[in-house]
Amino acid sequence: MLTEQQVNHFNTFGFLIFRQLFSPDEIKTINAEFEHALTSAYRHAPFDGTYRHWVRTMGPKTPFFAGLMEDPRFYEPTEQLYGEDCLGIVSDANRYVGHTRWHPDHLVDPTEDCYGVKFAYYLEPVGAETGALRLIPGSHKDPLHSTLRENLDSYGLEICDVPAYICESEPGDVVAFDVRCWHASWGGAIDRRMCTVVYYKNPEGPEEEAATRKRASNSVKEPNNSGLPFETHRDIMGYWVANHDGSEKRQRWIDRERELGFLDYL
């Protein structure tokens, strides 16, 4: 449960840091599932540092990851921030390569794009020059968000020279940020392991719903951009959608996501 101060902090700056949200035992489990998930998914193309590896961790072989969206440490803050009917979208694992340029994940206008929160956690310690997440506080809202979209590239600044807050973190820390917030990273190992849990706000009204459908329509093309066989995504998501434990929360997400088109590719 977020304090009023944390809610205000998130709404003002667009992010929050939860220090040591995961216990050492959980970190051990996460590491083990991470290695298994990425190694088995990319058996056909083992990681060699040339491109990012990414896989959804919502299948039977990663039970801890798969349960994270239904973990109250994640969904409760999200429900506080984005409403009790928010939608659990993805839990994933990534091996990053090099820097990540400045970008927001979503557009700022809710009639153009949906929005929500991404919980990001790194499996190694990350600092200013070693791949830590950099965020521009307050850039999840206008006018700053759109001003950055118009001008940021024109400044000709290196990623590390753009004025921002650097979220240095240790394994166990989790950074939650609004998907409209501008973010980047600088430096870091070639095999920078980061995982995320993402929720979207349930769209209200026809304009928000249309914007969310647009996002869904684009996201169903995503499996083809990961370098993974389509079947890998289908099997993982098919398992999640089967909802073997009969979770009411998950079922509500699945039903709504089906309506909105997020699961059209299954």
Next chain:
Amino acid sequence: MLTEQQVSHFNTYGFVIFRQLLNPDELKTINAEVELRLSSTKRYTSPDDEPAYMSWPNLGPETPFLSGLPEDPRIYGTAEQLYGEDAVGLSCNAGSFVNVTHWHPDADDFQLHGFKFAIYLQPLRADDGALRFIPGSHRRPFHDEVHQNIGEAVGDVCAVPAYSCETEPGDVVAFDFHLWHASWGGSTDRRMVSIIFVKNPRTPEEEQASRKAAAANVQLRANLARNTFDIPGPEYHPHWLENPRKNPKRQHWIDRMGELGYLDAPPPETTA
């Protein structure tokens, strides 16, 4: 002359950094002038006192380089580009800071426009007294949201997400009055020269805001002078106000400051 990118950077983030704007000879002169003025403050005359923030004006004949710095085209040129050719140079102060500076903007009134050049005389890092900015907080509504929500974090500088503006001697940082800023750590003698320019008020609302700011500034400076010196001198030295070289730019500033109240005598209760 600011590039288009620098102007855009200032407008977007509320600040811009000019790396190595001042050369080593200029720094040597500035350090000597600051040391000279600092040596007449309570820091030296009452050495047993707990170190406290000292601040003094530099618009006098004792500090000729600093006194002329607002009239240096590198400085006023920037002000005129950002705030119009009739921007008014208000001051060239110096200070010796002690410990933490809590989060604050220099102005909350959005009818008042202006900015500060900050010139630090020591290398400063994030935890060693460097300026911290909340980028973009010079604009509404973000400025107001920070105001409403910074809450308890006002006293906990590091709890607020910000950009640490690390600098070397010679660097000059220009930032908007409305930008939220702070600093953390640092020595008990962190030296900074600040030069302030304001937009020449054009509307009745802007003029009213400027008069209000002038009155507050007169009182603040009088209080600081009392805290800094055993026998405070005038904020604006008669020599500078005489404008012996008849610099039209300085005269414009003096005239406008006089109209707005910046040259008023401080209220009796705040004098030493």
